[in-house]
Structures are given as C-alpha cells and as structure tokens.
Amino acid sequence: MNLTFDVGGTRTVHRLGFGAMHLHTAPGPGRDEAIDVLRHAVDLGVDLIDTALLYGGGANEELIADALHPYPDGLLIATKVGADPALPGAICGRPEVLRAQVDGALRRLRVDRLELLQLHRVDPDVPLADQVGTLAALRAAGKIVHIGLSEVTVAQLAEARGITAVASVQNRYNLLERHYDDVLDACTEAGIAFLPWRPVHAPGRDDAPVIGAVAREIGATAAQVMLSWLLRRSPVVLPIPGTAGRQHLAENLAAQHLPLDDEQFRRLDALTG
Template sequence: MTVRTFRVGDRVVRRLGFGAMHLPTAPAAARGNAVAVARRAVELGVTLIDTAHLYGWGANEELLAEALHPYPEDLLIATKVGVAPPDPPREAAVCGRPELLRDQVEQALRRLRVPRLELVQLHRVDPDVPLADQLGALREMQAAGKIGHIGLSEVTVGQLTEARRIVDVVSVQNRYNLLDREHEPVLESCAAAGIAFLAWRPVHPAVSAVTTGITAVAAELGATAAQVSLAWLLARAPVVLPIPGTASLAHLAENVAAAELELTGEHLRRLDARGPAGGTG
C-alpha cells in the first residue's frame, strides 16, 4: 500500500500535490476558470500547492489568494524566489542577491495575504552569489518569523550538501519523471535524509507514445498513461511528492485520482525497465 502523506517540516501533506504554474491570470474568463481549478484541487483533497514569484511575477500568488484565502489549516502553499524580472534590454535571469530575495519574500507575504510563508524555496542557485549569502538572507527572514521552512529547486547533490551545512533544508524541487531521471542522485540523497522531493514535470510529454510501454500498463489498469506515471512516482519513494499542474478541471480530477492507483510489483518492474530518457525540457 502506497503511503499517501509526508511530513514537510512540521506540516503533514498529501503526497500528490498541485503545481499552479499553468493557471492563467488573464483574461477574465480564463482567470475565472483558474480560480475554479484551484478551489477544486483543495476540494479534492490536495494539501500542497506550488507557486513562485516567477509565475506571472507574483500574479500567480495573487490568484491563489483570490481563490483560497482564508486558507484551510491543512493547506501548505510553497512559493519560490530568486528570479529577477526582465528590465529591457536585460532579460529575466536567476538572481540570488540577498536584497532581491528579501523583496520577493515581502511581496509574497502581501500577495498571499499571510504573516508567514510556510515554505520558501530558492528557485535556482545563483552561481554569481555565494550560496551562504543566498540562504543566509532566507534564514534571516526565517528567524524574523516571515518564513517557516526553506527549500531548494533544481539543485545538484553537491549544492544540496552545501546548503544543508547552512540551513535546515526540508524540500527539493527538481524535474523528475518516469522517462526523465536525470536527478536520480538528488532523489536518493533526499530519500536518505528524509527531505521532501517535489517532482515537477512529473508526467513526461512522451508518456502517451505507444513505444513507451506505459500505455499497456494503463490499459490493464483501466487508467491513463498520465495516471500510471504519477502512480509510479508515488511508488518510487515515500519522499516523492509529484506536483502535476493543469488549467483543466477534468485533467485535475484525473491527476488526483492517480493517488488511488495501485501498481503491482510486476507493473513496477516493467515500468522501471523503460529506463530514463535523459534530460529533456
């Protein structure tokens, strides 16, 4: 039986979460649907939602507040900071300057309408700023009561190891799915340390291709290829928290239902044998 919950810091969440990146914030009709999808996710039992300053430069955070505030007590909203918006001719870029990180945290507090952000993840490690300075800024805001827990995104094992010498890391958000296991070593490190591994892009674009073999397992279970892919992630390790995203109510229901799909040992052996497709996307 697959374990369906995991403790992230001091919060217990259901392992199958929701990625809010694809929720449109405009125009009005699309925004109304996005609000409905966010609300339906919570109604269906989702207790982990992922967003970021990068997603609409704060508009995604505002959308979640419009849809869900005041938040259910068991809902954990994770946001990310560390990407500077475009300032022509400069394009958007990774930026870990402490002053920018502090400003984006303050903006998130206002946009999400909360006194404390329960989980803030460094969106990317800025190679031009010492990691101790980047995480130090977040640690200072944590000490001030503005951040509950600190996580990372798209990191290597070496970066995770270095970060854990500086702060208590409760989560890592890396790209990972059945056909793309580039970050397998990072997942293994998280599993060994009991750190939540938020798998983004949890369903590879190629899962519906007949050549993957996933469709055969899906047909046997009366499920979709996407559901099989999500169920595989949930069976992969207890620390894995997939965060599929969608702007479709029907697709949302399909994703959430994957948490109830039980793969047999034979199914898992067949799926594991497909092997990773390598770093795509």
C-alpha cells in the first residue's frame, strides 16, 4: 500500500495527516500543549495539516503559525474559507467575502500563497460557478496553488471541475458513515485527494464485535482499525484525524503501519454503519 499521495499532482504528502480543529487556541496551558502537539506531529513526519477560518474565527490558523512558522520544507497546510462574517458558524460564498477571507488566511498563516485552499461549504444562495470562479481567479493572481471543495456531491464536483482543476474534496466519511461513497469513487477515478473529516466514529453495539475482533487480530485499537480501513479503501484517501495529546497522536500515526489483510478488510467493509 502506497503511504504517500501527490495532491494536485505536484505536492507529495504522507497520506495520514492531522486535523487541527480541536486544538485549544485560548492563552494558557491548553494552548501551550496544542503548540507542542503540532510540533511533535511534524517531528513524527506529518506533512499535511488541515485548518479553517471557521475554527475559532481564524485563531486555529494563528495557532499553527505560532507553532510552526517558518514552516519546514514539504509541509502542506490546507485551510478553508466560506464562513459568514456576520453569523458565526454560518456559511457565505459571496465572491467579495471569499476574496477577503483568502487575504485574511494569508496574513494569519504568514504566507504569500495558500498551498491548498478549500471552499468550506457550497453556499446554496450563490451560484457555484461564482464561488469556484472566484477561487480560480485568486489562483491566477498567485494567492492559491491548489483548490479544494468540502461537503460536495458528485454533481457539484463535476460542475466545479468544469470551471477549474480541483485538487481535493473534504467530506464527512468513515467506516461507519459512508454516505459519500459515490464522491470518493469519483475522486478515485479522477485522482483527486479525498480528505475524510471525522475519520473515526465510535462503533455501536452491532459494529463493535467485528471492529474489536479485527483490532485484537492485528494488535490495534478500534480507532487504528478504522484509519487502516480508510487507507485501504482507496489510494486517494488522506485521513486527517485530530487530537490534543501526544499519545493519541502517536497511536493515530501508527495506523498506517497496521495494514489489513484481504479477509479483514472484507469483514469491515461489510459493515453498513
């Protein structure tokens, strides 16, 4: 199993990344620990970190910059725009908002260009062509290298690809939540990186025996089994599990070295979630 992937055909990263969403950003011991975890992740070989404006209104991006800037060679930071500036937690894809938020991300991350910029959600009140077209124009202006989408359907992905090249898709997906199987299959066919958010889901009573049995067979935790299944599911899958602690981080990263055999993969794949 190949443990690296070329995002956008140009940026090689390890397939198991890190999601920074749950890191503490407020001043204090929690923030200090978050900085330590980010630095330790890079020390352990993580070269893909996912963040977004919506994560603390940009505080998560600032945390990453405080922890890692100047960034080591090869580190790919993926961020997202499309938050409503007037309604916390809501989305907005108006072109002027996207342009302002890209400039804000550049400033907070202390970079001249965003290596992977993803549209956090498709705004149903703005034509998709306007949203994706704005990002394409910003890429032409040198502010973005690769463009990604989040929580999209196959039809939306196809429409976006008719406007510009799409390097990544970030949808909710895991062993027990496979609503976007068709999107993953489309990404696999096109060679587009698929970053499943919430890549680990707590098993329920019906699922636990199967997952637990496989975990015992390979000497792993249930979470490691789910991450290993994702890596085996498709070569374009780049899971981005998050954690606020060193030990959990090390456990997550160890999943890439616990490959499932064909029979174990089939047993897991038969779960419907």
